Amino acid sequence: MGDLNDPFMRNQNSAVQARTKAQNRSNVLQLKQMGQSHPTGLTPNLLKLFEPRPPLEFLPPPEKRKLPSYTGMAQYVSQFAEPGDPEYAPPKPEVELPSQKRERIHKLRLEKGVEKAAEDLLKYDPSNDPMASGDPYKTLFVARLNYETSESKIKREFEAYGPIKQVCISERSLTGLVTALSHVLFAICVILLLEISEFIRTTISFESRTRAAFKLPCFAFI
Structure with missing residues (x-):
């Protein structure tokens, strides 16, 4: 068998592997302790993000000040609108119904058509019609x-x-x-x-x- 003290026969990464295993065990134990310390299992760094804000500063309620007393309005009654005044019952705005609008547009088109027909009738000259093709x-x-x-x-x-x-x-x-x-x-x-x-x-x-x-x-x- 080879000599274990020979540096060429000894595993050089054994010490590194031993340290890595020990570190992993410590990390696992630390995570278990952290999970047992808080029910959510979050780390302290994350728990700081969810900490509540400090309470509001207490301030005494404002003092009640004295307000002016209620006064009457009899001196303004004479300025109110009475029946017969234009402000008492303003006229209702006239709203055009869809049927009335269609009828109005129809009448306008008829009037324009009659005017155009009258103008065309004045301009009509069958003897000088360039589009006439024959007898x-x-x-x-x-x-x-x-x-x-x-x-x-x-x-x-x-x-x-x-x-x-x-x-x-x-x-x-x-x-x-x-x-x-x-x-x-x-x-x-x-x-x-x-x-x-x-x-x-x-x-x-x-x-x-x-x-x-x-x-x-x-x-x-x-």
Whole structure:
């Protein structure tokens, strides 16, 4: 067996391990004592954070001072408002109900519409209309059209009544969207074409987005 006194054969960390074990035992005992000393098991450093503040300093109650005695108010009764005075019963503020507001706005819109119609009537000159496309006696108006109906389909449907010069679908001037009204300009007088009846009824077929065929009833009138 080797010599235990040989420094190469002896464990050099044995003393360090012994000191570490003893320190751990002392720490465990200290923690046990601390846990037994306080029910929460907190360390003294943490317990200082939860210590209550010192009590407030005692001060004697303030002395009661003498207040002025109650006096009458008979001298002010003559200044009170009486029936008939504007301050006695002020008028109730007029509140506009939602129905009254809608009616007022409706009347304002009607008045503005009447004024605008009167102004447009003064400016109306059918003889100098730049948007006029031809003779009104040769023009046929078609109503209740679908928005997807094209001018070519209208022309193909009404070519049976006579030669057509122009087909135009009306558009809104402000939004540019198409309307359900169009006019067809014939080469001959429409009255001769519609001498049997004042209006004719026809159907114009079109294809919707679902590719399904529909028949749309529309009315044509002079």
